[in-house]
Amino acid sequence: MQTVLKIGTRASQLAMAQAHEARARLMKAHDLPEQAFEIVPITTTGDRIQNRPLSEAGGKGLFTKELEEALYDRRIDIAVHSSKDMPTVLPEGLDLSTFLPREDARDSFIGKTARSIADLPQGAKVGSSSLRRQALIRRIRPDLDVVLFRGNVQTRLRKLDEGVAEATILALAGLRRLGMDHIATDVMALETFPPAPGQGAISIENRVGDEAVTRMLQPIHHVATGQALACERAFLAALDGSCRTPIAGYATVEAGGLSFKGLIITPDGTVWHEIEAQGDAASAAAIGRQAGADIRAKAGTQFFEGWF
Structure with missing residues (x-):
């Protein structure tokens, strides 16, 4: 079949x-067989960099650049992303149009010697590549030794087995999509360990004005997830999040x-500011922008200048 x-x-x-999840939803929505949809794997710059934090190498765009080039070149029609990896500003001519129903947004704790972060011995090593997770770990347990942990899920688990660290923290949604959520020894509470904007949500990027593709994507778009992500991404953009x-x-x-609910925190986990906002979901982006402006005013310019 073509x-x-x-x-x-x-x-x-x-x-x-x-x-595969995106393909399955498209197959069901349009009553088409699997072979109607070709999955094109592309290795990104972010995948190749394993020895230093992404913040030093160029940020979130490292996971999207090659996929977006393939969209421009028409080698692919859509790009499937983890929403939390997406920059808040997209290249001209591309649109983050579609969001699949969100999975659980919480983080999971995976311990080799302890079942939870509270149970870790003093000075234990915890591996993470996320500045947010590193800061939240230090906020909860300033005595722990947080070490850099780059790589995909399998690489990080191998590093645990090799003793590079005694524990790590991974998105519960990712483990569930891999059928591996049984390895989580604890699930971090949203109140004490809030997620990254976009965590748990799959997004689809496509070319602006490609009407045939837009029509195909429309039936699989989850409106509530799209509204939630509009708010979170606007909050991130208001803070120049990277x-x-x-x-x-x-x-x-x-x-x-x-x-x-939003939070900004210093990398050492010692200073943080929180914000809450409510409103009509139809005004999701405006709510996020205002929350970002409010928390920036609350924290003051010194909060950002001192660390970033």
């Missing part, structure tokens, strides 16, 4: 699982209403 849609994705097992900025944000939508 290919109807080429689906671009990063080549990791988790990214491929997300592309991989160098420890920022958390999580919005929920119910019965047309939106509730949002």
Whole structure:
């Protein structure tokens, strides 16, 4: 059968699982067989860099650049992403148009010697590449030794087995999509360990004005997830969020209403500011922008200048 849609994705097992989920939803929505959708794995710069933090290498765009080039070149029709990896500003001519129903947004704790972060012995090593997770770990347990932990899920688990660290923290959604959530020894509470904006949500990027593709994507777009992500991404954009900025944000939508909680924290975990906002889900982006402006005013310019 002729290919109807080429689906671009990063080549990791988790990214491929997300592309398979997008394909399955498209197959069901349009009553088309699997072979109508070609999955095109693409290795990104972010996948190749394993020896230093992304904040030093160029930030979130490292996971999207090659996929976006493939969209421009029409080698693919859509790109499937982890929403939390997406920069807040997209290249001209591209649109983050579609969001699949969100998975659990919480982080999971995976311990080799302890079942939770509270149970770790003093001075234990915890591996993470996320500045947000590093800062939140230090806020909860300033005595712990936080070490850099780059790589995909399988690489990080191998590092645990090799004794590089005694524990790590990974998104619960990713483990669930890989059928590996049983390895989580604890799930971090949203109140004490808020997620990254976009965590748990799969997003689809496509070319602006490509009407045939837009029509295919429309039936699989989850409106409530799209509204929640509009709020979270606007909050991030208002704070100039990047991989160098420890920022958390999580919005929920119910019965047309939106509730949002956001946090900014210094990398050492010693100073943080929180914000809450509510409103009509139809005004999601405006709520996020205002929350970002409010928390920036609350923290003061010195908060950002002193660290970033």
